[in-house]
Amino acid sequence: MGMGNGRIELWRRCRAVVDRLELPDPFDAESFIASLAEQRGRPIELIPLPFRPDRPCGLLVTTLRADVIIYSSDTTAMHRRHILLHEAAHLLRGHDGGAASAIGPSVLLPHLSPALIKSVLGRTVYSEPQEREAELIASLIHHRVAQDRSSCARARAPRPRVATMFGLREA
Template identity: 35%
Template sequence: MAEVCLRLGEHRDKPIHLVPQAMDVPGPSGLWIKTSRADYIVYQCAGTTPLHQEHIIAHEVGHLLADHPSDEDDDAAWRALMPDIPPDVIRRALRGRTSYDTEFEREAETLASVLLETTVRAQLLTRPGRSPRARRAQTTLGDPVDLL
């Protein structure tokens, strides 16, 4: 997902910064913050697996791709997490998280599934397995898909 975010940021001329953060549980496992200069995806890095972290990032990228409202949280936490972003920018960027509805979450989750499936498929096709059965299965899947 880091590569997808890098390429998507280049395509949009607006970088996507991935910010690993130990987050309180229960609570969100990921947040997307939109600013005029960059997007920030904050994701749970404590007590979760790398695969789950990839899924969290993909879900937040799904919100970004669907142009949903970006996330909201309290100012003190964001100042501690991103001291270089002025509080008024944080407040504007984070307004509306509590208004997320089930439709936004389903849409982000669907996009996350497509992103993850596409990246795994591309990895399998560009890194052939060593066994003849693995190579045959990968060949059957077709050509790699351009992620962007």
């Protein structure tokens, strides 16, 4: 199988995941993650932390009682949404962090005992298949939300002509 086929297969797999999702309307990542937690029957906690250069923008920590998404609090709304969707995509696909990442859980979550932490899945290198998959799923969710919004807007009202958009009378 050539490299192109691998990318096509990745696209198809991710597209199928996103097509099956029920997205809240109006969309926001926090509501989406709350409904994901409900469907999975397992809490997902969101913890905003100030960005530090030695820390990834987003991190998924699996504990015995909940999944925890840690994300940069001091970033744009769009970037925050992407980080949250990327980490949620790991949960959607059932990615397992396996061994704890190079950033120790105690650095990020000093209040959690290491025994409670099952795995830490941090954003590391995009060449890893799971990272590519999570990144693509997050991007496809953004795309679907944008498409849904524009199709709703089109259904509600006819597109105004350029003249009326600028407050000019039509000739």
